[in-house]
Amino acid sequence: MSLKKLEVHHVTKRIHGNIVLQDISCTFLAGKIYGLKGINGSGKTMLMRLLCGLIRPSEGEIFYDEKKLGIDFRFPPSVGILLENPSFLDSCTGLQNLKMIADINQKITEKEIRDTLFRVGLDPDDQRKYKKYSLGMKQRLGIAAAVMEKPDLLILDEPFNALDTSGIEMVSHLLAEEKKNGALVIFSCHDNEVLKMHSDQILELSEGRMVGESDEKEKDISYGCATSARSLGDAGLAGK
Numbered sequence: 001m002s003l004k005k006l007e008v009h010h011v012t013k014r015i016h017g018n019i020v021l022q023d024i025s026c027t028f029l030a031g032k033i034y035g036l037k038g039i040n041g042s043g044k045t046m047l048m049r050l051l052c053g054l055i056r057p058s059e060g061e062i063f064y065d066e067k068k069l070g071i072d073f074r075f076p077p078s079v080g081i082l083l084e085n086p087s088f089l090d091s092c093t094g095l096q097n098l099k100m101i102a103d104i105n106q107k108i109t110e111k112e113i114r115d116t117l118f119r120v121g122l123d124p125d126d127q128r129k130y131k132k133y134s135l136g137m138k139q140r141l142g143i144a145a146a147v148m149e150k151p152d153l154l155i156l157d158e159p160f161n162a163l164d165t166s167g168i169e170m171v172s173h174l175l176a177e178e179k180k181n182g183a184l185v186i187f188s189c190h191d192n193e194v195l196k197m198h199s200d201q202i203l204e205l206s207e208g209r210m211v212g213e214s215d216e217k218e219k220d221i222s223y224g225c226a227t228s229a230r231s232l233g234d235a236g237l238a239g240k
């Protein structure tokens, strides 16, 4: 893994004049899992979209190590993303869909794609088309697409959604494995227990502001801090 640190510096996002994220600053380190929490509409998805370059900040900057997103590169060089409604082709199987995506970067072999499908609990030889997939199968395929190229950065918006018990176990296992392999993982979730179980650090958003951060390893809960005044790096997490 080459990415060591992802830094967000005073990022604000306005859409049609409305502030959807305000003065967000935080630091994410490789080999750690960060959980994003917050009620519906608090800005979790928006922050994740900004981090992976799908939208641009209105103000502020995002750095991948020393490189600035939007200036030094348009999209992060090694990122896997699970966002709502992934765009798979209805008329293709899971394997065909992943092969088409993998063709873009040509980084991985068909065997690696098949192994990834197994990893998320899908059968690579399943001939059913995507349109026939259940919600949980669609979610598993979305997760497979995000992880198959072994990205440095994994951004997963509500990865536990729509999954049965075995799917929840699969994602739990996968998060731990990705962390062990040195990836930087950021995921969102509405379940506090799940967030606590899997996160090294939980970041809480409310109305587009970062209102809390807690170090789950040290149980150093520090809610109510203004993120503009204090990044996670300032909190002494850098270099741990």
Ligand SMILES: Nc1ncnc2c1ncn2[C@@H]1O[C@H](COP(=O)(O)OP(=O)(O)OP(=O)(O)O)[C@@H](O)[C@H]1O
Pocket: 015, 020, 038, 039, 040, 041, 042, 043, 044, 045, 046, 047
């Ligand atoms: N395309 C858009 N145009 C304008 N405003 C948007 C758009 N997408 C989201 N928003 C607004 O941005 C704010 C943050 O939304 P976001 O989707 O990031 O919330 P969230 O925390 O991910 O919510 P949820 O838990 O429901 O997924 C909300 O006020 C939402 O209405």
